[in-house]
Amino acid sequence: MALRPAHLNIKALDHSAVGRFWAEALGWSAYDTGSGVTTYVGPVGGLVWPHPVAVGIDVVAVPEPGTATKNRVHLDLATTSADHQAELVARLRTLGATPAHVGQGDAPWKVLADPEGNEFCVLEPREIHRDTGPIARIVVDCADPRAMARFWGAAMDWTLHEVTDDRAVLRSAEDVGPCLEFVRTPGVKTVPDRVHLDLLPYRGGDRAAEVARLRALGATDLDLGQGDVPWTCLTDPEGHEFCVLAPS
Known part of the structure; x- marks a missing residue:
């Protein structure tokens, strides 16, 4: 049994605008999911979900604005040269990004x-x-990278590439797509993140069985008032929110 990242979930007051920003930032497409409350961002060429290589972005409308507290999950974007880095930063600024x-x-x-x-x-x-694509890493702030590597390495079928007291890095078993990095960071989690991972069982997998396995690894149930939905909300041992979706 194992799970894989389906996408990165970003909460937004205006899911369409934030979705368009990330699509242009990454050179991907923004797809209308038909729900009226989410915009999916993934590689061009038509909506493929889950994508076999990329970890997409699902921008979900929420009524509450974000706080001034730094998210403990964020994206790192890849560049190929100093000129590319400068050009990308400038382009992102024109799209609405701020320092x-x-x-x-x-x-x-x-x-x-x-x-x-x-x-x-x-x-x-x-x-x-x-060769990661436009998203180099999904980065998670934490107190104990070794403990996070144990939990997430057991939760997913990704391979551990590096682990020290300060950082741990996982990547897909095929060595494609972005890395997942846990970085020792001062402070503790105080508010819910606007950004979290959604995990997915492989076809034929059992969400309930996977959730039970995650609880045994140290995950905790999370009640956000979500009601009867086809996903399960959990937190990892350091309190980072994540969801387990129903297999497609």
């Missing part, structure tokens, strides 16, 4: 926020990201 300050100091990456304040980074070129 963000999260204590990065004189770092070689640029920190921005999307039009509703969700932080993300535009990385300097790194060889390790040359």
Whole structure:
């Protein structure tokens, strides 16, 4: 039994506008899901969900605005050269991104926020990201990367590539698409994130069985008032929200 990331879920007051921003930022397409409350962002060429390589973005409408508290989950975008990094930052600014300050100091990456304040980074070129696609990493702030690697490594079928006291990195077993990185970060989680992962069983999998397995690994049930929906809301051992969807 195993799960895979289906997409990154981003909450927004205006799902259409935020979806268009991320589609243009990544060079992908924004797809109307027909629900009226979500916009899906994925590679061009028609909606493919779940995508076999990319981790898409599902922008979901919510009535509450975000807070000033930094999200503990964010995206890192890949670049291929210093010129590409500068050009991408400039283009993102024209799309509505704004500079963000999260204590990065004189770092070689640029920190921005999307039009509703969700932080993300535009990385300097790194060889390790040359084949990830536009999203280099999904980054999770945490207190204990080793513990997060144990939980998420057991939860998903992704491979652990690196683990230290300061960071842990997982990537798909096929070594394609973005990395999932856990970074030791000061502070503790105090508010729900506007950004979280949605996981999906493989075809023929059993959501209830997977949820039971996750609880045994240390996940906790999360009641957001979601009612009777075809997904289960949980938190990992450090309180990061995530959902397990019904298999397609």
